Amino acid sequence: MPAAATGDTPLYQELADALRTQISSGRLAPGARVPTEHELMATHDVSRSTVRLALNLLAAEGLITAGRGRAGRVVRRRDLITIHVSPQPGAPRLGEIDEFVTELRSQGFAPSQKIEIAMQRAPELVADRLDLPGDTLVVVRRRLRFVDGAPCSIADSYFPYEMVKDTPVVQPGDIQPGVVSWFAEHGRVQSRYVDEVSTKMPEPDDAYRLQLGQGVPVLIQNRTHYLGDAPAWLTRIVLRGDRHRIVYDLPGAR
Amino acid sequence: MPAAATGDTPLYQELADALRTQISSGRLAPGARVPTEHELMATHDVSRSTVRLALNLLAAEGLITAGRGRAGRVVRRRDLITIHVSPQPGAPRLGEIDEFVTELRSQGFAPSQKIEIAMQRAPELVADRLDLPGDTLVVVRRRLRFVDGAPCSIADSYFPYEMVKDTPVVQPGDIQPGVVSWFAEHGRVQSRYVDEVSTKMPEPDDAYRLQLGQGVPVLIQNRTHYLGDAPAWLTRIVLRGDRHRIVYDLPGAR
DNA sequence: GAGTGGTCTAGACCACGAG
DNA sequence: TCGTGGTCTAGACCACTCG
Numbered sequence: 251m252p253a254a255a256t257g258d259t260p261l262y263q264e265l266a267d268a269l270r271t272q273i274s275s276g277r278l279a280p281g282a283r284v285p286t287e288h289e290l291m292a293t294h295d296v297s298r299s300t301v302r303l304a305l306n307l308l309a310a311e312g313l314i315t316a317g318r319g320r321a322g323r324v325v326r327r328r329d330l331i332t333i334h335v336s337p338q339p340g341a342p343r344l345g346e347i348d349e350f351v352t353e354l355r356s357q358g359f360a361p362s363q364k365i366e367i368a369m370q371r372a373p374e375l376v377a378d379r380l381d382l383p384g385d386t387l388v389v390v391r392r393r394l395r396f397v398d399g400a401p402c403s404i405a406d407s408y409f410p411y412e413m414v415k416d417t418p419v420v421q422p423g424d425i426q427p428g429v430v431s432w433f434a435e436h437g438r439v440q441s442r443y444v445d446e447v448s449t450k451m452p453e454p455d456d457a458y459r460l461q462l463g464q465g466v467p468v469l470i471q472n473r474t475h476y477l478g479d480a481p482a483w484l485t486r487i488v489l490r491g492d493r494h495r496i497v498y499d500l501p502g503a504r
Numbered sequence: 505m506p507a508a509a510t511g512d513t514p515l516y517q518e519l520a521d522a523l524r525t526q527i528s529s530g531r532l533a534p535g536a537r538v539p540t541e542h543e544l545m546a547t548h549d550v551s552r553s554t555v556r557l558a559l560n561l562l563a564a565e566g567l568i569t570a571g572r573g574r575a576g577r578v579v580r581r582r583d584l585i586t587i588h589v590s591p592q593p594g595a596p597r598l599g600e601i602d603e604f605v606t607e608l609r610s611q612g613f614a615p616s617q618k619i620e621i622a623m624q625r626a627p628e629l630v631a632d633r634l635d636l637p638g639d640t641l642v643v644v645r646r647r648l649r650f651v652d653g654a655p656c657s658i659a660d661s662y663f664p665y666e667m668v669k670d671t672p673v674v675q676p677g678d679i680q681p682g683v684v685s686w687f688a689e690h691g692r693v694q695s696r697y698v699d700e701v702s703t704k705m706p707e708p709d710d711a712y713r714l715q716l717g718q719g720v721p722v723l724i725q726n727r728t729h730y731l732g733d734a735p736a737w738l739t740r741i742v743l744r745g746d747r748h749r750i751v752y753d754l755p756g757a758r
Numbered sequence: 759g760a761g762t763g764g765t766c767t768a769g770a771c772c773a774c775g776a777g
Numbered sequence: 778t779c780g781t782g783g784t785c786t787a788g789a790c791c792a793c794t795c796g
Contacts, residue, residue, distance in 0.1 A: 260765060270708070286781065297767050302782090310564040310718060311705045319775035320781050330702070337591065337754040430756075440756035448584070448749035449703035449723045451565045454524070464564060467703045467721035467745065476756070491721065495702035498752055500591040502694035502730070514784060540762065551786045556763090573794030574762050 261296050262303035268294075269304065273313055273325055284314050284323040312465035312492060328492060331357060331397060335445070336499040350395070359397045366392040367422045369411065376408040379474045380481045387411040389420055394459060397493070401460050404488040413482065429483075430475070438477045446472040449491060456488055467491040515550050516557035522548075523558065527567055527579055538568050538577040566719035566746060582746060585611060585651060589699070590753040603682065604649070613651045620646040621676045623665065630662040633728045634735045641665040643674055648713060651747070655714050658742040667736065683737075684729070692731045700726040703745060710742055721745040 259267075272278040285293070290301045305323065308314045317323035334353065354361040368390045377384045393405040407429070409419055418425050418432065425432055430440050452460065452468045460468070469489040474481050489496075513521075526532040539547070544555045559577065562568045571577035585608065608615040622644045631638045647659040661683070663673055672679050672686065679686055684694050706714065706722045714722070723743040728735050743750075 262765080267708075288781085297769095299768090300766060303765085305782095306560070317782055319773080320777085320779085321775070322781065335752070335754070337756075442756050443754055445752040445754070446749050447701050447723070447752070449721045449745040451719055451721065454521075465705055467705065469701070469703045491703040495700050498589070498699040498701070500589070500697055500699065500754075502591075502696050516784080542762085553787090554785060557784085559763095571763050573792080574760085574796085575794065576762065 261294075262300045262307065265290065265294055265296065265301065265304035266307045269308060270311075270313065273308075278325050280325050280327040282325050284317075284325065286322060306464075309464045312467075315463050326492065330495045331359060331402070331493055333489070333494060333496045334499065335496060337501075354397060360399070361395065361397050363393050363395045365422050365424070367420060368392060372408065372410075375472065375486070376484050379472070379484050380408070380410065382410060389414055391419065402490055402493055404456065404459060405485060406487075407483060407485040409483045433477060433482075438482075440475055441478055442476045444474045444476075446470075446474075447496065448472075452488075460488070460490055462490065469494055469496065471496060515548075516554045516561065519544065519548055519550065519555065519558035520561045523562060524565075524567065527562075532579050534579050534581040536579050538571075538579065540576060560718075563718045566721075570717050580746065584749045585613060585656070585747055587743075587748060587750045588753065589750060591755075608651060614653070615649065615651050617647050617649040617659075619676050619678070621674060622646060626662065626664075629726065629740070630738050633726070633738050634662070634664065636664060643668055645673065656744055656747055658710065658713060659739060660741075661737060661739040663737045687731060687736075692736075694729055695732055696730045698728045698730075700724075700728075701750065702726075706742075714742070714744055716744065723748055723750065725750060 269278070269284070278284065284305070287298055287301045287305070290296075290304075291298055294301070305314065309316060309323075312326060314323050314325055331354065350363070351361050370388060370390060372380070372382050372384060372386045372388045374384070376382070376388060377386065382388075387410075389409045389411050391407040391409075393407075394401055395403045395405060397403075414420055419429060434440065448470050449467050450470070452462050452466070456462070456468060462468075469491050471487040471489070473485045473487070475483050475485070523532070523538070532538065538559070541552055541555045541559070544550075544558075545552055548555070559568065563570060563577075567580060569578050569580055588607065604617070605615050624642060624644060626634070626636050626638060626640045626642045628638070630636070630642060631640065636642075641664075643663045643665050645661040645663075647661075648655055649657045649659060668674055673683060688694065702724045703721050704724070706716050706720070710716070710722060716722070723745050725741040725743070727739045727741070729737050729739070
């Protein structure tokens, strides 16, 4: 029930509701310290386990962080980075480093990234979207992107090895002014791209790379790039859900 | 650490890791019954609280459901409904009921929806995106959409009252063949639309309406529709994250 | 009716980090 | 050093649901 009846709701739910109200009303502002477990035990006259159930619930909802040592728990901040996508000519292009940097700087953030190159067999997603046999060799450009010093998103691009073996794509540095432009300059024009956007709770591996706490979902954008009629490469972007939104600016269809 | 060291990882983490491995490897298939708390206490020689910590963690990750009565816990299913967005002429249009029904039927689902009409002051999001004073009266078309009998998504459209007061928009039924087309037939052509896609853990209210368990994030798509140069109305769509993905099919930009 | 998970308590020890 | 949260135990009662 949305409106909590005091009668039969579990104690830990009531406690969670009380704290949630304080957070959404702003009495507990982002960054503020949540009362300690001891304080909550005293003020609500419940056991520590009950307090912890309530706090775990709020953590799973992404409202508060876990607490370490004497620091205590804190109400999560929530200021969104915007990723713009627009099929109009000349628009910024996600996945090209200079645009990533330019766009984030214009939003007042300090971006940076680490690039690794790897070779491996095509994972299932890649083989399926690029229409490749499962044992095809692919080059992966793994990028871990930082905003204001904190890891914030992962962008992994998968290219068939045969397509890129003698190109700058296999070099572990930035590609100026971007992969799409590089191919265009070499006569292979991008005809279309398809974005699949979804969300889920992070795998432990992603949670580790992005240093995610409990209760933070990820936004996933799988982009398949087409050169001519055929899918050419795939970029898988994993974004911290509490820090990003993707904006598509599209022309009217009729 | 991605690779779990058996040495100092908490017991409940080890238990969670073990179960997570069984799930991702397929030994515990979607829909399968998770071992009972008693069984896990016995096989892993830990207390019930420890078992529950592990199971809560997996629930928060969206891997298993909560268990009720003798039914036990179950590994979550994950078959995605695809929502197509394409700015090409004649493409299906999200938010128009017949397309919603047609598209989902073609994917093998049984869709339906409940429509309610309400009048209220513009919420902050709406006032901001539509460039309206905060106290503007708006008409809200609230749609709760069901797939195979289960509530699956919410689609609420906000229209300035003055714009739609004598139109079918204020009628609590389907608008054939859709709102965009209706306006186009009356001389007001949609020039563009802007989608803001984000994710978060559901508010308790959304969780209740969509009957969401722990660990299921929602995908949010806020679409601002433009007629001529000006924003005209806004549709806010809240999708169960474990059941949906949105696919944007876009033309190459250069 | 029997077994499941949901809720709750009262304790204990430990690692970590701010003062 | 001292308080915080992290981890863990043993036990209790209840509501629900399946057979």
